[in-house]
Amino acid sequence: MTEPVTPVTPVESVVGPHRYRNNQKMVPASEAAWGLAQKHGMLGLVVEAVEGQNRLREVHSGHEFANLSSCSYLGLNSHPTVVEAGRAALAEERITGLSMGEFRIRLGIMERLEEELSEHFGAHVLPSVSCGVLSAAILPLLASGHLTDGEPLVVVFDRFAHFSMNFLKPVLADETLVLTCPHNDLAYLEEVCRKYPRVAYVCEGVYSVGGQADLAGIKALQERYGMFVYLDDSHAMSAVGERGVGFARTVFDELDSRTIVVASIAKAFGSTGGIAMTGDRGVFDFLYRSGPLAWSQGLRTAAIGTTLGALEVHRSPELGARQRQLARNIELFDERLRGHDLRGTGSHIKFVVTGDNDRAVRLSNELYERGYYCSAMFFPIVARGQAGVRMMLRGDMPTELTERFAADLVDVLAGLG
Secondary structure, three states, rough: OOOOOOOOHHHHHHOOOOOOOOOOHHHHHHHHHHHHHHHOOOOOEEEEEEOOEEOEEEEOOEEEEEEEEOOOOOOHHHOOHHHHHHHHHHHOOOOOOOOOOOOOOOOOHHHHHHHHHHHHOOOOEEEOOOHHHHHHHHHHHHHHHOOOOOOOOOOEEEEOOOHHHHHHHHHHHHHOOEEEEEEOOHHHHHHHHHHHHEEEEEEEOOOOOEEOHHHHHHHHHHHHHHOEEEEEOOOOOOOOOOHHOOHHHHHHHOOOOOOEEEOOOOOOOOOOOOOEEEOOOOHHHHOOHHHHHHHHOOOOOHHHHHHHHHHHHHOOHHHHHHHHHHHHHHHHHHHHHOOOEEEOOOOEEEEEEEEEEHHHHHHEEEEOOOOOEEEEOOOOHHHHHHEEEEEEEOOOOOOHHHHHHHHHHHHHHHHHO
């Protein structure tokens, strides 16, 4: 580093309303979009499962469709081993949970879960009720420096970082300087690292609206400048990687004291809740009694059971089989949609940008009429003028269903103009 470093103090945060959020603008804009979706019958559907997620039936109309908005990317949320493990845990413990801070008293089954998760992922693993709770507990302490050297860090959020992290910006700004990086702009990030001695980067591995982080580039910056990396890998956990370790751990294979990976276990993993992975035992112990993680909101007994059941599936050959089917579906879909303007090539999350809300709802509605539920996405989930439709492929989707969906999507897009 050739430039003198600039110390960071909380004073550097800009004072004033609406720097990081503005409900006065966001709420009316989003409510108008949701109202449009509801008007076209795309919200509040009540269904029964005829054939898992591949065949749902709308209770009132009888319309049958495949669910392409599910984050259960491998279909493990209905796996018999997972479901039975939840029942068994309740039968064995005969209590839904202790309803208290688990750093004081916890069930033996919870200790077993932590040990098995830690062994499976090769890190200290802290389970919680959601990734949002984990971020609410961890990010303010990261910003203030209490997970590092006690001095505040400049916290840089990728522009597309999930709302469960983004909504904490005002809290972090009370501790330190908070910046927003253009999506995947590592040149911008490196300039911040050159200017400030302590930087933390907050991003996703696979983004919820399509696309992936440049993990190799991020790791290179970490090694060059000592940057802290806080990475949410919720949409890749279980779907990719040996033993389902996710996308982040394919690059950050050994976690150190400068990296925390959080991930949902309510998506491809097949259970409910979230986990935080760290290579630092001291950080693990500290977080256990910090903020929201110390409240009476631990995983309930049934959720502990389903997580243990999901781990059992992750240790079996079936995980690899479902991952391979997902990979086949992705390859097939990308081939059929070649030449179309879709985000998410090579990923199980696809996003078609339509521009305005009306076209997004139209596309979603026409796909639904053909037998596929795909989510229309609007501001503030995506930027203004970037409304579109998100589609999720899964490893429990038969090849023929993927073929049929791709063909119908091409046809609908042609008619949309």
